[in-house]
Amino acid sequence: MRKATIPDIARHAGLSTATVDRALNGRKGVSAANRHRVLKAAEELGVLPSEGMVRLPSRPAHLVFLIPFGQNKFMRDLARSITNLSTALPLVASCNIVTMDGIGPDALDRALDAVSPNTHGVGIITTDQPRSRATINRLCESGVRVVTIASDLPDTARSSYVGVDNRIAGRTAGQIMGMLAQGRTGNVAVILGSRRFHGHSERERGFREFLREQLPTLTVASAIETGEDNRRSNAATLDLLRRMPDIAGIYCVGASRTGIVEAIEPLGPRRPSLIMHDLTDSSREWLRRQLVDVVIDQNPRLVGEQAVIRLLGSIAATTPLLSLKPIEPRIILRENIPAAAP
Structure with a gap:
């Protein structure tokens, strides 16, 4: 199934492509009613998740996610969620999952060697250490937007944290x-x-x-x-x-x-x-x-989806600071186990 485009959204919403472009990118000149129609159409076409009421970049973005897999099944589920949503979003030009061979600053530095110079945003899971913080700050200073996932590094220039409190x-x-x-x-x-x-x-x-x-x-x-x-x-x-x-x-x-x-x-x-x-x-x-x-x-599907959306939002925003809304943890008992994802 091909990705939905701005003309697709425009036809679905009954609006012009110019209006759709302005609404998706948070520009002026769009009424509240039309903005709602655009976002609703985008959600129905699978371009935006229901959480996606954020400003989006005007051009497709190149994203990279640095994930330490190890023995952790959560990380693999998270990577699958990121890939699934990125594949469906026209505003993601590419999404590269880089497998980190550790959790500390050395592994982070090695993983960043695989990041292309045309990358716009990076999602990171790493330990909170001075070298890791310095690496993230340098990355942000170079113009790349960064979101931390599952475990935060609060004393950095990262755009946002995605995960539970x-x-x-x-x-x-x-x-x-x-x-x-x-x-x-x-x-x-x-x-x-x-x-x-x-x-x-x-x-x-x-x-x-x-x-x-x-x-x-x-x-x-x-x-x-x-x-x-x-x-x-x-x-x-x-x-x-x-x-x-x-x-x-x-x-x-x-x-x-x-x-x-x-x-x-x-x-x-x-x-x-x-x-x-x-x-x-x-x-x-x-x-x-x-x-x-x-x-x-902590719902890896939702964490992965929000990581992609927040990274796109931070690329489009004039400031890298977005509102922080941690994902609510789910309490799972033997009698309420959700069905496994297909």
């Missing part, structure tokens, strides 16, 4: 842990990929905050960084269970989830409560088998 996600996990504990006292553990991910450190902070404020009977006895490695998370969980056989719960902040599940599975109903992030084929199955209690999902 990770501190609130952590507080949500804290409240759920309290509900699962049912008034019991005891220890819980936090297992995270890396505190260098701003999102991971914010989730841990929110979780600890909630327990300290609302659930003083639960204590975070252990916080373990795994580097998103399943072997490390498995060994760390087994060691945790040996040291604290009565541990009440585990909050898995990032990836390396398989190692945790494999460690607690032999315990059967005596296992600690387990909360994790991101709904994937694996976490669906773990929910069904009652190996995981709750999944806090």
